Amino acid sequence: MPAPDRFDHFVERAEHLDHVDPLAGRRDLFAAPAEAAAGGADADPAAAVVSYLDGNSLGRPLLTTAATLSSFVSDSWGERLIRGWDEGWMLLPTQIGDELAQATLGAAPGQTVIGDSTTVLLYKAIRAAVDARPGRSEIVVDSDNFPTDRYLVEGIAAERGLTVRWVETSRRSGLNADLLEAAVGSQTAVVVASQVAYRSGHLADVEALTRIAHDAGALVVWDLCHSVGSVPIRLDEWGVDLAVGCTYKYLNGGPGSPAFVYARAGLHDELRQxxxxxxxxxxxxxxxxxxxxxxxxxxxxxxxxxxxxxLAMRDMVALIGEVGIDAVRAKSVALTEFTIELADAWLLPLGVTVASPRDSAARGSHVTLDHPRFREVVAQLWQGGVIPDFRAPEGLRVGLSPLSTSFAEVVAGLAAVHRELDRP
Structure with a gap:
């Protein structure tokens, strides 16, 4: 453990930060695992989650989710049966898409739709963008973008006889203006980029990078998976062409919940998915x-x-709309800054390095910490009810979902990381 006085200091800090957090009351809206003790003498202590730091991979369900889904099964599906399609189901992809666009994307109605997986929608968006720029031969993507994005670009390039132009980015940073300016040109058809880098948490300047692509005559497809619901997005204002994002991270739609795609209204006549x-x-x-x-x-x-x-994401989208994405972002910044402060005090002396940008303006809602032992450490942490995630080669990601994560959870989680690393 860290020195007792230093540990107590951060415990007290976390208690204070949770006490003054204007969004603290929202945490009670989320389902939490039952305490292990509730299961009696035979309960497995490892079943109790002490610190959930993986909200950037899978968000906690809202308490309303069970009732929403149960009501749909018993009433809408169970009672209305096939009539449900004519009574509203057909409209849900665009209705919920517009709700999501208003609350989280900064987009006017009629440009966002829910459906398919992230991979399928990214394929549709990239292919549509490529075909809307005939005569151009290159797709630009950075080397540390999420694997699905990179694989899709390679596959589409092979299908259409195009070349992939790789932008070499560090796994501790991300795509920036200088790198993109050097990569795009008269042969660039499409740029594929992520607003928040899945490993480092680097927050890209979407507006500036989109402008660079447009100046070269190219379209841009933005991956919003690690940003939507945690950082402000203004797709219409920034002139974004197409964007795709998942809904099971900060939108709490549940495992495998369908993704969304945004296409700028001015491009609708050009795009053919x-x-x-x-x-x-x-x-x-x-x-x-x-x-x-x-x-x-x-x-x-x-x-x-x-x-x-x-259906599950709908209540979360409404909640974000109610509190406002700027308030969500403020809590996210506070959580990530506190995480880095704890890492500096407790973990850097044990050989840990911070692999995320230290400037909050350049960071999303997760912090990645690097150490050669983190693969085994994360496995041990999960057994003890502390749940971050691991990203090769040596990254422990602290995923901070602003509406459901407390500062006390961050202290408990990083104290557990310290204990595991400090074992003889």
Missing amino acids: PIWGWFGHADPFAMGPGYTPAPGIQSFISGTPPVIGM
């Missing part, structure tokens, strides 16, 4: 011999919408 399905048809129930895409964002839908999968 490649997976033509009946729900993206202008008249799905005509079931005619040829494909005519629906107007606008509706054309990005392919198959039957995942109705159950999109």
